Amino acid sequence: MSRYTKQDIIRMIQDNDVEFIRLQFTDIFGTLKNVAITANQVERALNHQCVFDGSAIEGFVRMEESDMYLYPxxxxxxxxxxxxxxxxTARLICDVYRPDGQPFEGDPRYILKKVIRQAWDMGYTFEVGPECEFFLFHTDDNGMPTTITHDKGSYFDLGPVDLGENARRDMVYNLENMGFEIDAAHHEVASGQHEIDFSPNDALKTADDIMTLKLVIKSIAKRHGxxxxxxxxxxxxxxxxxxHINMSMxxxxxxxxxxxxxELELSPDAYHFIAGLLAHARGMAAVTNPLVNSYKRLVNGDEAPLYVAWSIMNRSPLVRVPAARGEETCVELRCPDPACNPYLVLAVCLAAGLEGIKEKMAAPARIDRNIFHMDRDEKTALHIEKLPLDLWEATRELEKDRFVCDVLGKHVSEKYIEAKFKEWDNYRVQVTEWEIAEYLYRI
Incomplete structure (x- = not known):
């Protein structure tokens, strides 16, 4: 049951002098798209009469089946x-439908909705709280981004050392004006790096909010130069x-x-959910970590997880159970990065966890030591696997994991795998500055 009716939307547009409405949707790679309409076209949009060319969106449809409809x-x-x-200017997030009135199977929001319904049928609701990190960089004279950081601050620094404080405060202010409940906002470890966390909510709203958060952060950063x-x-x-995503059922x-x-104040469902996540961690990696660049974060010494294991408190494994208990008990998956498509990530995580619960999968023994300090023999003895080392390996693991492919659906899994192999090939043939510096002189 919706909070708003069509008449409510029209009234709010008139009462607040809204002239433009962005009809937003997300492609399979997590890029936010939109069709902008004027206020006098809003009734057409609310009656599902707004059409766009799906063939122009990478990973959607072919030229001969291009008409798609936006359902706000x-x-x-x-x-x-x-x-x-x-x-x-206002916005409405839309679902994508085919001309015959059927949901488009390539719409990431639809894919998440399907898995949420599976959980609902089992009597569960799925709540998620994300921890979104980002960098603030200077721009050049043409307005293009550089990698020159905005400050020399570090973890939890404050102004005047944290020169991004004013921009971050403005981001939080605007997010709260859009209904977000912000849990925390602070400077992160690296110079120019920041984090804004908002309160857990149901999975669909959280995925929508992640896309909104990224738009707000980028928009407000630009206003600060x-x-x-x-x-x-x-x-x-x-x-x-x-x-990082913190999940509870x-x-x-x-x-x-x-x-x-x-002993750990965890239920059998929690252990089964963890087991499901770990069982499909390698197959999900191309979704949780979707870029060539993603795997340059997943390296030793960077506090990012490399190993398919779980623990209480210990931050070196992939899955961690934070200290809070009672109604705040949650499971934290530490590998996702903010380049991911949140709809697809939450869909595969929930599906994997549900499979663990349905099949009563047994979680492996928890690892309470720092895995980064273990030698190879110790990790082998404990049956600790690594996450994929690069996008090629991750895409191969996705291709092999029929369960994850089925969650994504035939359309998205095939398009996604094809695109990720192409991305890897485009990267693989590049000659980098590192190679020139390493080899040109001495070979």
């Missing part, structure tokens, strides 16, 4: 708080940016991951 989700209506107070980048590893000599309003009778 009325509850996502938001007025952008920045900009002029007259002639304002800066460029916000969610690239996982923009500089080789500093920490990369992750997007509820049934009848209660957190089903919590069990006070257990």
């Amino acid at each position: 989700d009325l509850d996502t209506f938001q007025i952008f708080p920045w900009g002029s107070q007259s002639g304002r 800066l460029h916000a980048s969610f690239m996982p590893k923009p500089k080789s000599d500093v920490s990369g940016s992750g997007m 509820r049934k009848d309003g209660k957190n089903v991951f919590y069990d006070p009778a257990d």
Whole structure:
């Protein structure tokens, strides 16, 4: 049941002097798209009469089947708080449909909705809280981004050392004006690196909010003369940016991951959910870490996980159970980065966890030592696997994991795998500055 009716949307547009509405949707690679309409076209949009060319969107459809329709989700209506107070701009997040009125199987939002329905049928709701990291960089004289950082701050620094403080405060202010409940905002480890976290919510709203958060951060950074980048590893000599996701399941309003009778205060469902995540971690990697650049963050010494294991508190494994218990009990997946498509990431994570619960999969023994300090023999003895080392290996693992491919669906899995192999090939043939410096003189 929607909070808003069509009449509510029309009234809010009139009452708030909204002139433009962005009808937003996301492609399979996590890029936010939109069709902009004027306020006098809003009734057509609300009646599902807005058409766009799906063949122009990478990974959508062929030229001969290009017409696609946008179905706005009325509850996502938001007025952008920045900009002029007259002639304002609003947005509606849309689902993508075919001309026959059927949901488009290549719409990432539809894929997440399908898995959410599976959880609902089992009596569960899925809640997620993300931790989004990003860099603020200077721009050059042409307005193009550089990798010159905005400050020399480090973890939890404050102004005047944290020169991004004003921009970050402005981001938080605008996000709260759009209904976000911000849990924390702070400087991260690397110079120019920041993090903004918002409160957990149901999975679909969280995925929508991640896309909105990135848009707001980029828009406000630009107003401060800066460029916000969610690239996982923009500089080789500093920490990369992750997007840890904290997940919990509820049934009848209660957190089903919590069990006070257990030694670790975790329920059987929590252990099974963890087992499902670990079982498909390598197959999900091309989704959680979708770029060539993603795997330059997943390296030793960068506090990013490399190993398919789980623990309590210990931050070196892939999956961690934070200290909070009771209604705040959650499972944290530490590998995703902010370049990912949040709809697809949450879909595959939820599906993997549900499979673990349905099949009553047993979680492996937890690893409480720092895996980075173990030698190869110790890791082999404990059956600790590594995440894929690069995008090629990750895409091969996705191709082999029929379960993950089935979650994505035939259309998306085939398009996605094809695109990621192409991305790897384009990268593989490049001659880098490192190679020139390493080989040209001495060979």
